[in-house]
Amino acid sequence: MNGTLQSAAQTFWRGMLGLILPRGCAGCDKPDEILCSDCQSLFRRHTVLPLNGTPSGASDGTPSGASDGTPGAVTAPNALNGIPSAAIQQPACAMIYAAGTYQGHVRRAILSWKDHGDTECDKAFSQVCRQLVAGSGIIETLQTKPQTLLQPMPQTEHQTGSQTQILVVPAPSSPKSMRTRGRRHLWPLAKATAAELAAAGVEACAVNALRARHVQGKAVETHSALGRAARLDGQLEVNDPGLIAGKKVLILDDIVTTGTTMRRCAEAIRGARGSVVGGLALAAVPPPAER
Numbered sequence: 001m002n003g004t005l006q007s008a009a010q011t012f013w014r015g016m017l018g019l020i021l022p023r024g025c026a027g028c029d030k031p032d033e034i035l036c037s038d039c040q041s042l043f044r045r046h047t048v049l050p051l052n053g054t055p056s057g058a059s060d061g062t063p064s065g066a067s068d069g070t071p072g073a074v075t076a077p078n079a080l081n082g083i084p085s086a087a088i089q090q091p092a093c094a095m096i097y098a099a100g101t102y103q104g105h106v107r108r109a110i111l112s113w114k115d116h117g118d119t120e121c122d123k124a125f126s127q128v129c130r131q132l133v134a135g136s137g138i139i140e141t142l143q144t145k146p147q148t149l150l151q152p153m154p155q156t157e158h159q160t161g162s163q164t165q166i167l168v169v170p171a172p173s174s175p176k177s178m179r180t181r182g183r184r185h186l187w188p189l190a191k192a193t194a195a196e197l198a199a200a201g202v203e204a205c206a207v208n209a210l211r212a213r214h215v216q217g218k219a220v221e222t223h224s225a226l227g228r229a230a231r232l233d234g235q236l237e238v239n240d241p242g243l244i245a246g247k248k249v250l251i252l253d254d255i256v257t258t259g260t261t262m263r264r265c266a267e268a269i270r271g272a273r274g275s276v277v278g279g280l281a282l283a284a285v286p287p288p289a290e291r
Contacts, residue, residue, distance in 0.1 A: 027105035035124035098284035126192035165203035244274035
């Protein structure tokens with residue numbers, strides 16, 4: 001069964017089951033809710049950590065400095081597609097903004113949506129991403145056009161984005177995970193994120209610009225930072241480097257553990273001469289002492 005048919009079958013059977021057994025909240029099982037208001041509030045407890053260094057833990061939403069304390073920008077070393085390396089500025093203190101903490105009801109809701117086919121949560125988690133964009137302060141880090149309220153650009157899974165100011169790029173799943181889920185689970189969230197940026201005056205579109213090759217296991221199930229790094233070594237690549245070169249990119253993922261996946265995505269994007277302006281995630285795994 002191909003991915004489209006599998007996804008359609010999951011949706012059909014979930015709908016049939018809902019006629020017999022009304023659904024509960026993905027996080028806490030409250031009856032007749034997709035994601036109840038109490039669980040939604042858990043995704044408004046934002047965590048900020050540096051994309052370019054070791055995670056700094058929870059904060060009040062105020063971005064901290066770069067991990068090495070160096071202000072300014074880092075210049076990419078080479079040129080590609082006629083774009084001089086000096087023209088590609090890499091923010092030294094790009095941040096990851098996570099909506100909630102990956103434990104309890106937040107963890108359960110994400111796993112229900114991500115790994116158990118609860119596609120009804122697409123809308124709820126898209127709204128979480130919109131709220132994260134609006135409340136994180138990341139809009140202030142981007143070049144905006146306050147005099148014009150821009151409409152979201154038409155988006156496809158392989159949009160060219162040639163005239164787009166910001167590309168919202170979801171972290172890729174492994175081919176095995178894609179086959180199991182039958183869908184690109186982050187794609188609806190990436191489109192919602194781009195739409196929220198556009199509503200705030202930032203020209204943006206969502207693009208599936210990254211792919212994973214032979215990734216084994218899941219990042220959240222790998223128990224050390226070294227293991228997570230080794231798991232992704234050389235496994236992430238840009239589909240079309242010409243799409244990324246000279247563009248600003250916002251990376252989107254579902255769960256951040258140590259930030260290794262985000263950093264590997266950022267490395268691939270920078271290798272294609274794109275500029276990573278930050279990352280967004282539904283949740284961050286808390287430090288061991290807080291679990």
